[in-house]
Amino acid sequence: MTSGMRERTLWAGTRTRICSTARKPRKTVSEWMRQAVDEVYRRYLGLPVEWTPEQQEQFLDMVTDRLDRKAFDLAAELAPAAISQWTVEHGQHPDYLTTVRLNETAQENAREAIARELYDQIPVPGEGTEHLPPEPITGVPWESRWRDLRYRAEPTEAIEDLVDQVWPSDRWTAMFRVVAGYLLATRHEEGLELPTSPRHVLAERLVPQINEDLVALGYPAE
Known part of the structure; x- marks a missing residue:
């Protein structure tokens, strides 16, 4: 729009x-x-x-x-x-x-x-x-919820700090890390595993999901 x-x-x-x-x-x-x-x-x-x-x-x-x-x-x-x-x-x-x-x-x-x-x-x-x-939030699966502004969890300072550790600013753009924050916040809300460092297996595995959302928002994939 x-x-x-x-x-x-x-x-x-x-x-x-x-x-x-x-x-x-x-x-x-x-x-x-x-x-x-x-x-x-x-x-x-x-x-x-x-x-x-x-x-x-x-x-x-x-x-x-x-x-x-x-x-x-x-x-x-x-x-x-x-x-x-x-x-x-x-x-x-x-x-x-x-x-x-x-x-x-x-x-x-x-x-x-x-x-x-x-x-x-x-x-x-x-x-x-x-x-x-x-739709009531309880009826929205987390895979859809983290992409929807109405339902996704807001990243806490702890989540933002974690994003900075896993995807540092010298390699990843601000927009990438913003989207990553929403993804990690929702995964945390669901009790799912979170990456803990750039070398963690999820640090690389979650990048396609983040890039998919970036592209949907009109930004280039990273």
């Missing part, structure tokens, strides 16, 4: 930690991200029918926080690459204002990528699923 995403004014703000020269107050990332999360879940995806309002709010808060951190981590990966490319193309390091602009562009690209993942979960009209309530 990238076309729908582009029609929404989600990118009005930037993180003040990247650029402190903003001339007027801007929305924080969590504000516009929460607006996107609310729209996608409440208007299109729906929430499990058995959840209380408090459970719904808690879930939406967790999704928003997770997407915020994903956008920040991806921007932190994109910005140095953009600066390095600019340096190669121009034969010198960028000045302060150019560096700020490159950082802002990297952040906007990261936000778009993360929001695209969110909006791509919206069913295409005509599939016959837009008016169906979400």
Whole structure:
């Protein structure tokens, strides 16, 4: 649903930690991200029918926080690459204002990528699923649940640390590790074995599953 995403004014703000020269107050990332999360879940995806309002709010808060951190981590990966490319193309390091602009562009690209993942979960009209309530979570097998934003477990800090150990950032991209986090979180919820190091047999065996989800989201396999 990238076309729908582009029609929404989600990118009005930037993180003040990247650029402190903003001339007027801007929305924080969590504000516009929460607006996107609310729209996608409440208007299109729906929430499990058995959840209380408090459970719904808690879930939406967790999704928003997770997407915020994903956008920040991806921007932190994109910005140095953009600066390095600019340096190669121009034969010198960028000045302060150019560096700020490159950082802002990297952040906007990261936000778009993360929001695209969110909006791509919206069913295409005509599939016959837009008016169906979400199936109770107990009826969804884990192999399907970890790919579905409505049902998959949110990675804890321990799971995120484990992902960093098994698939380190010097080899795997931020998006790969984000998807891997959801897979490991759901496997942990099911009591299934988790990889413990890059040399663990599951570290290699789970890569095709992660790549399949990456490709479905519009990212290249790794």
